[in-house]
Amino acid sequence: MKSVLYIHRKAPYSSMATREEIDAVLATAAFGVETALLFLDDGIFQILGNQQPESAQLKRTAPMFEALAMYDVDTLFVCQQSLQLRGMTPQDLLVPVTVLDSEGIQRLFAHYDHILTF
Amino acid sequence: MIFSVHVLAAPYSQQANLSALQFCRAVLRQGHQLKRVFFSGDGVLTATQLAIPPQDEINLYREWIDLGTEHGVELVVCISACLRRGIVNASEAERYQLSNHNLAPQFIVAGLGQLVDAAIESDRLITFGAH
Numbered sequence: 001m002k003s004v005l006y007i008h009r010k011a012p013y014s015s016m017a018t019r020e021e022i023d024a025v026l027a028t029a030a031f032g033v034e035t036a037l038l039f040l041d042d043g044i045f046q047i048l049g050n051q052q053p054e055s056a057q058l059k060r061t062a063p064m065f066e067a068l069a070m071y072d073v074d075t076l077f078v079c080q081q082s083l084q085l086r087g088m089t090p091q092d093l094l095v096p097v098t099v100l101d102s103e104g105i106q107r108l109f110a111h112y113d114h115i116l117t118f
Numbered sequence: 119m120i121f122s123v124h125v126l127a128a129p130y131s132q133q134a135n136l137s138a139l140q141f142c143r144a145v146l147r148q149g150h151q152l153k154r155v156f157f158s159g160d161g162v163l164t165a166t167q168l169a170i171p172p173q174d175e176i177n178l179y180r181e182w183i184d185l186g187t188e189h190g191v192e193l194v195v196c197i198s199a200c201l202r203r204g205i206v207n208a209s210e211a212e213r214y215q216l217s218n219h220n221l222a223p224q225f226i227v228a229g230l231g232q233l234v235d236a237a238i239e240s241d242r243l244i245t246f247g248a249h
Contacts, residue, residue, distance in 0.1 A: 002238050009248070017248075020159055020199065027230035033238065114237050117248040118126060118159065 003034035005112035008043035013058050018046050021118035022064045029071040036075035037068075038108060039097070041082050047094045065095055079105060120151045122236035125161035127247025129178035130171070134247035135164065139181055141244065146189055154236045155185075157225075158196035161247060162205050165195045165225040183224045193225045194232045 006025050010017040029035045039047060047065055054060065068074070078097045083089065090097055100108065109115060123142055127134035138155070145152050157164055164182050171177050186193045195205065200221070207227060211219035221227065237243050 004237055016159060016199075016202070020196075023198065024158075024230050024233060028234045028237070031231070031234045031238070033234060114240075114243045116124065116237075116243065116245055118245075 001033060002113040003036070003111070004028050004114045004116060005036050005038060005108060007038045007040055007115060007117040008046050009041045009117060010046075011042040012046045012051070012061050013053060013056075017118045018061050019059075019064070021116075022061065024116070024118070025068070025073060026064075026071055029068075029073045035073050036077065036108075036112065037073070038077045038079070038100075038105065039082070040079045040105075044078060044082050044086060044088060044093075047076075047078075047097070048088070049092055049094050062094055068095065077105075077108060119241045120153050120239065121145045122154045122156065122240040122243045123152070124233065124236075124243060124245040125155060125157045125164065125247055126159040126245065127249075128160040128163040129169070129182075131160065131163075132247055132249065134249075135161065135178060136176070138246035139178065139185065141246070142185055142191065146191075152189070152191050153240050154192040154194055154232065155182075156194050156196070156233045156236055158199045158230075158233065159247070160199075160203070162195045162199045162203055165193075165200070165205050165222050166220050167222045168220050179222070183222060186224050194228050195221070195225050196233070197227050197229055200227060 012018040076097045077100050080099045080101045125138045129135045169179050206219050207221040208219045
C-alpha cells in the first residue's frame with residue numbers, strides 16, 4: 001500500500017489551498033493510505049492556535065485539523081527553520097507536531113511514495 | 119511506468135496548466151502509461167465549454183480534450199472544486215436550479231477518491247500549479 005505526504009505551504013484564508021488540501025488528506029486517510037503532513041513556510045499559520053476568522057467572514061479551518069486524530073492521522077511535521085523565521089514555537093500550534101530540520105525533511109521525502117502540495 | 123497528473127492551475131492564469139499538458143504529452147511519447155489527469159482547485163476551469171481564447175494562441179481547452187480523446191486519458195474534475203467555481207454539468211444545474219450548464223462532456227466529475235486512487239495505482243503522481 002502506498003504512502004502519501006501532504007505539504008502545506010500556504011497561509012490559511014489567502015486561498016482555498018488549506019481547505020482543499022485537508023479534504024484530500026482526509027480522503028486519503030479514509031482509504032487506509034498511510035498519510036502524513038508537513039507544514040512548511042507560511043503553511044505553519046494553518047495550524048496556529050487562537051484563530052478567529054469569523055470576524056472577517058471567513059470559515060474556521062482549525063476544526064478540520066483537530067479532526068485529523070479521528071482519522072488516525074497523527075504524523076504531523078513542521079519545518080524548524082520555518083517556525084524560527086516566524087518567531088513561533090510548537091506550543092503556539094493547535095495540534096501536536098514533530099519539528100524537523102532540513103536533514104529530517106530530506107529523510108521524510110525519501111520515505112513517502114508520493115508527495116503532494118496544493 | 120504509470121503516471122498520474124494533478125492539475126491545480128487554471129488555463130492561461132498560470133503557466134502550470136500548459137506545463138502539465140506538455141508533461142502529459144511527454145509521458146505518452148516516452149511510452150509510459152498516463153492513468154489519469156485529476157483537476158482540482160482552479161484547475162477545474164479547464165473543463166468549461168464556454169471559453170474562447172484568442173485565435174492566435176494555443177487553445178488549451180481544446181488541447182486537453184484532444185489529449186483525452188486521442189490517447190484515451192481519463193480527465194477527471196473534482197466535484198467540490200467545480201461547484202465552488204461554477205463548472206457544472208446538466209444534472210447538477212438541474213439539482214441546484216441553475217440557468218445553464220457548462221461542463222465539457224469529455225471530463226468526468228468525481229470526488230477526491232479518484233485522486234487517492236491515482237496515488238494508489240500510479241508509480242508517480244506529479245502536481246502542477248501549487249503556488
